[in-house]
Amino acid sequence: MNPAADLDIARVRAAFPALADGVAYFDGPGGSQVPAVVGRAIADTISAGIANRGSVTAAERRADVAVVDARRAMADLLGCDAGGVVFGRSMTQLTYDLARTLALQWGPGDEVVVTRLDHDADIRPWVQAADRAGANVRWADFDKDTGELPADAVTSLLSQRTRLVAVTAASNLLGTRPDVRVIADAAHAAGALMHVDGVHLTPHAPVDVPALGADFYTCSPYKFLGPHHGVLVADPRLLETLHPDKLLPQTDNVPERFELGTLPYELLAGTTATVEFIADLAPSGDSGVDRRSRVLAAMVAIERHEERLFARLLGGLSGLDGVTLHGRPAHGTPTALFSVRGRSPDDVFERLAERGVNAPSGSFYAIEAARWMGLGDEGAVRAGLAPYTNDDDVDRLLDGVAGITG
Numbered sequence: 001m002n003p004a005a006d007l008d009i010a011r012v013r014a015a016f017p018a019l020a021d022g023v024a025y026f027d028g029p030g031g032s033q034v035p036a037v038v039g040r041a042i043a044d045t046i047s048a049g050i051a052n053r054g055s056v057t058a059a060e061r062r063a064d065v066a067v068v069d070a071r072r073a074m075a076d077l078l079g080c081d082a083g084g085v086v087f088g089r090s091m092t093q094l095t096y097d098l099a100r101t102l103a104l105q106w107g108p109g110d111e112v113v114v115t116r117l118d119h120d121a122d123i124r125p126w127v128q129a130a131d132r133a134g135a136n137v138r139w140a141d142f143d144k145d146t147g148e149l150p151a152d153a154v155t156s157l158l159s160q161r162t163r164l165v166a167v168t169a170a171s172n173l174l175g176t177r178p179d180v181r182v183i184a185d186a187a188h189a190a191g192a193l194m195h196v197d198g199v200h201l202t203p204h205a206p207v208d209v210p211a212l213g214a215d216f217y218t219c220s221p222y223k224f225l226g227p228h229h230g231v232l233v234a235d236p237r238l239l240e241t242l243h244p245d246k247l248l249p250q251t252d253n254v255p256e257r258f259e260l261g262t263l264p265y266e267l268l269a270g271t272t273a274t275v276e277f278i279a280d281l282a283p284s285g286d287s288g289v290d291r292r293s294r295v296l297a298a299m300v301a302i303e304r305h306e307e308r309l310f311a312r313l314l315g316g317l318s319g320l321d322g323v324t325l326h327g328r329p330a331h332g333t334p335t336a337l338f339s340v341r342g343r344s345p346d347d348v349f350e351r352l353a354e355r356g357v358n359a360p361s362g363s364f365y366a367i368e369a370a371r372w373m374g375l376g377d378e379g380a381v382r383a384g385l386a387p388y389t390n391d392d393d394v395d396r397l398l399d400g401v402a403g404i405t406g
């Protein structure tokens, strides 16, 4: 591995047909653009003879290979066991299903801990499942000014009655990366399970789920250059102990037990191609090594590329009169949230869009966080970086915002 090598940005950009439209895409935290090779994998799979998973016909085997390959690919991306990779429609759907299943074991007096920093998909499923089970919800608050969620804001809420702790690995609103490992260790010491929302972290950093201490980790390939579906990972031995509602003829095997109905084979083929694409971004000296190592090297290169551009973006925005940057955590993803004096967030979004700069406005479903910070449901403007972002994109965003403030 050559950790010092940079991302070849021209090569990266050439792989994305969408970039030919000349738009500067800063809406990656909402959903990233997709390389041609991923689109082709999806089209090839849906166009070839395809059936339900099985081993008799070539069409059945194709569907089976799509699932098995995608589990292996996700295992390489996240450093987890392929036998514990569960696919679903979205992170939201998987978290609702998991919450309902875990809550079968909760009762009055039990507690779950959620944070105000999280996307609502890592709050509401737990709150609603707890309410139904008669369990209590304890809320961890974050620092409104810095956007930080110190570990003890969560760990101080733990008790012997805590059954589950749900914490984001990175805030999709502010980029904040809480110390998940410290929280997980404390949760485990209290006898609780730890759910980590990895949707916003996975596109930006190397991920090792066991090292994070997550019992459950969720993410969504459409945030990391892939297709629209969700992924939940856990240790297969933990999944064996859980019994979700399922159809009678459906296998009770893990992880299939957690997958309701027929899987989107073509999207899974797209996700495998996405992980391959990411692995191929590893500096060229890494070409001979296994895919997990190449993924890690590529994610280090992506992280470095995004950090450099983000420093420019933040420096530029903070130098503009009338621009307020919200919550700048010390450890975070390259995601900036800002407001422009005298302009509504929607107005800024629209004015930038007129210039071919896509940086949307809102709370981005991190509604508790936006309200807690006093931004209300209107939120602010979010600019997030992606592997395909370049210096020209950053210049265009800064020029666009300067044009609005001026």
Ligand SMILES: Cc1ncc(COP(=O)(O)O)c(C=O)c1O
Binding pocket: 029, 030, 089, 090, 091, 092, 093, 119, 121, 122, 168, 170, 171, 172, 197, 198, 199, 200, 219, 220, 229, 230, 364, 365
């Ligand atoms: C941090 C975070 N968690 C969860 C979600 C929900 O993901 P999905 O659309 O796969 O349900 C999102 C989507 O924006 C997100 O950013």
